[in-house]
Amino acid sequence: MDPDEVEFLGEKSMIEIVPTFNSAPIYFIGGDVGPFRASIPLRVPLWVAVHLKQQQQCKIIPPDWMDLEKLENLKEEEKSNRSFIKMPSEHYIVEAKLILGCAADDIPRTDEIRTIIKDIWDIRKSKLRSSMDQMIKKSAMYAAVDNLTLMEINSIRPLLPHALEQIYRIKSNKRAILNRTQGSVTTPSNATGSFTN
Amino acid sequence: MLPSSSYQPNYFSIEDILATQERTPCKFLQDVPRMGKLNPSAEEKDLKVGTELELPLWLVLDGAAGRQLILAPELPKIYREAYREILKADATAIDLHKFNLYFYELGSYIKHFDRRGDVHNILLHTFTTRFRLIMDLANNADSDPTIQNKLDTLERRLFKDGHNARMKLNTWLLESGIPLKAASMVDNHRKRKRVNEELV
C-alpha cells in the first residue's frame, strides 16, 4: 500500500475547525457536516478541514495531543519503554503532516512540534527495525502489533511479510513434492492448487 | 504472481525457469542409448552408465525422480561442507551472487537430495543472518549501490521491493504534495525514444 493511500484513510479523522463563514450543513454521502457558524467551532473530517483551510475559510484547532508538553512526555515514555506505547491517535503521523503542512499559522511553536513528532516517529522506527530483525532470526510466523499505527505497519511492508514468506517457503520445502511430469518442484500451496476452506 | 506479492515460483515464472537452468552435477545410473551428445567431451553415440556430468537442474530433477532412477544427483560444491563452513562463519560477509545467482532457489531444489538436512539448515541460516543486511540496505537511501551486487536473486528482489516502499515513504514524509505521474512503461518508452532521437 502506498503512503498516500494510508493518508486517504487517515483523512477521515475528525478534527475541530473554526469557520470564518456562515452556511447550512453539507449533506455528504458519508454523513452531514455543519451547519457552519462564523467563530463557532465544529468537527469535520480532516480532508474537509484541509480543503477549507486552503481556501482560507477556517482556522484549524490542533488535536489535544498536538501539544508540546504532552508530546515531550510521550517521547520520554516511548524512549524508556522497550515495547511500543499506544499513540494518542491512530493516524498521528498523517494528522501531523497535513495539519502542520497547511495550518502552521494556527498552531503555536510549529517547528518544535514538528521536530518532536519526528523524534517519536524515529524512536519507533528504530524499535521496529530491531523487532523485525528479531522476528526473522527466530523465524516467528506470528507477531502482535497492537500499538503500531497504520502508517508504521505499512512502513514494514513489504519487507517483513515478504521475508517471512520466503522463510516459510524455505522451511516448508522440506515437505515439497517433486512433480515428476514437469521436471520442477512445486511447493505444497501450488501442488494442492486450491483455496482454503 | 501479483505484483504486490513476494516471489512464489509458478509454471510461467521467468525466475524459476532460469533457476532450473543452472547446471548441477550428477552421475548416470544406466546406459542411455543415443544420448551421448549430453556429454560434450565424449564422442560415443550412447551415454554410458557411470558417466559424471553437469546438467541443467530441470533435467537432473526429472532423471532423479520416479520409480526408476536414471541418474543420481550430487551436491554442487557451493552447498558442500567447505562452503557451508564459510557461510556459518559469517554469512553477511559473503558475496552470495558469486556463489550462485539463484543460491536459495537452486538450494531449495537440491536439498531434497541431501537427506541429512545440512543444505536446508544452511539456507535458513544464511537467509535469516543476512536479513539485517538487506533491511539496512533497503532503508538507507544513499547506501553504496555496489553492496546490492552481493545479493542473490531472491535477496535482490526483497531489497528492491523494500527499497521502493521506503523511497515512497520518504517522499511522502518530506514533500507537501506528490505529483501524479506518467505510467512507468509510458515514462520508459518516452525516455528510450528521446535517447534514440539523440543518437540519430
Add this chain to the structure above:
Amino acid sequence: MDEIDIESALNEIENESDDEDEVQISLPEIIQLMEETWLNEKFSPEILPNKMEIVELLLDQITTLETNLKKLNNSDFKKGLYQMEVDRLRFLISSYLRKRLEKIEIFCTAILEQEKLRSQQGKDNYLSQNELQFAQEYDQSIKDNFESVMRFCPGIIETQIISPNIHSMVFLKSKENIDGIVIDDGNDDNDLIDLTTGAQVLIGYKSISNLVKNGDVHLI
C-alpha cells in the same frame, strides 16, 4: 440554486432503503464497510466474495449527487467539497475493482474451477456475473493464444494452474474475541493464539481466511 435538490435526493434514497425489510445500515456505515472491503481485497492473496451490492449502492449515490451537482452554482464553496467526496468514493470503488481484476486475470483458471465447484455445491459465487464473464473471456483468450503458438504440434500443450500463495503474511485487526487460531509456522508444531476485539497481529493468511470472509477480522 439549490441544495434542496441534493437534500431531497439524499432523503429519497434513505427513505427507499427504509422501505426494505433489511437490517438497517446507514450510508456512513456502508462507506466504512467499503473501506474494509477494499483493504481486505488489497491484502488477501486470494479473491474474496464480491461485495457488489455495496459498490452499486454507492455508485447510485454518486450518480444522483453528480446530477444534482450540475445544478449547483459554480461559486458555491460546497460544490468543490461535494465533488471531493465523489472523487474519494470513486477512487475507493475503482481501486477495489482493479485489485479484483488483477487477481482474476492472474489466477483465472484456478478461480474459474473454484467457481464451478461452488455452483455445483449450490454455494454463492465469489465473482459477480460481469466479473465471471470477463474471467471466462480472458481465460479463453490466453488459451487461444497458446493453441495458436502450438498449432504446429497440436495436442501436447500442458500447463500448470497458477494459484495464490495462501501462506502470505497479512496484518489484521480483530473485530471480535476469537479463540484458538492455529499458527502455521511451516513445521508441524502449531501454536494456538486468541484474539481480543481490537487486537492487531501479523499472521499467515491461511490461518484466518475464514475469519476475513465472515467479517470477524479485517486486514490492514
Add this chain to the structure above:
Amino acid sequence: MFAEKACSLIKELSRCEEGLPPYNIELVKEVCTEIKQLHEQNKEDGAIVANESEIAGNVNPLYPTLRIGSAAVKRNIRCLLAYHYNRLRTLRTMRWQFGSILPPDIKTNLSSDEIDWFSKYSSCLGKYMRSIGEDGLNLCLDLRPPKSLYIEVKCLIDYGKFELSDGTVLLLKKDSRHYLPRSECEELITQGVFHHIV
C-alpha cells in the same frame, strides 16, 4: 543441450525488465522445430518401449532415452509458453498504461497473434468497465487517492484539441501550461501527455 534455444527466449525477456523486446519469430520457429522432432522421436521410442515391456515384462533399454526425451519436450514447451504468457502480461499492463492505442514503435515488436490478443483484451476490458453500475466506470481513472480538485499541468507534446466535459475546447501545445480539474487530466498524465506541476 536440449531446450537451450527455448531458454534463450526466456533470457531475452528477463533482460528487458520493462517493455517488450521484438517478437523473436525466428527463434520461436526453431524451438517449435526442436519440439516437433523430439516429439516424433519420443513417439517412436514410446511405441517400442510399451510394446516390449508388455511382452517381456521388463524394461526396455530405450526407457531412459524416452524419459530424457520427454523431459526435454516438456521443458521446451514450458519455456515457449512462458515466453508468450509473459509477453501477454506485459501487453496487458500496456493496455492500462498507454490506453487502447499502442505507440507504433511498440506495435512493430508484436506478433500478429499478439496484436489480436491486445484488441481482444481491450474490448473485453471495455465491456467489463461499461457493465459496472448504471453508466459504467472507467477503471483507468482514479488511480491515486484524490488530493485537490484542480491541478497545474504542463503539456509535453503538441497534442492538438482537447475537449473538457463542460464543452470548452483547449489547444494543447508543447510546453503550454494549464490549470485544470484533476479528473479531466488524469488520463493524459498517465499517458505522458501532461506533466503534473506541484
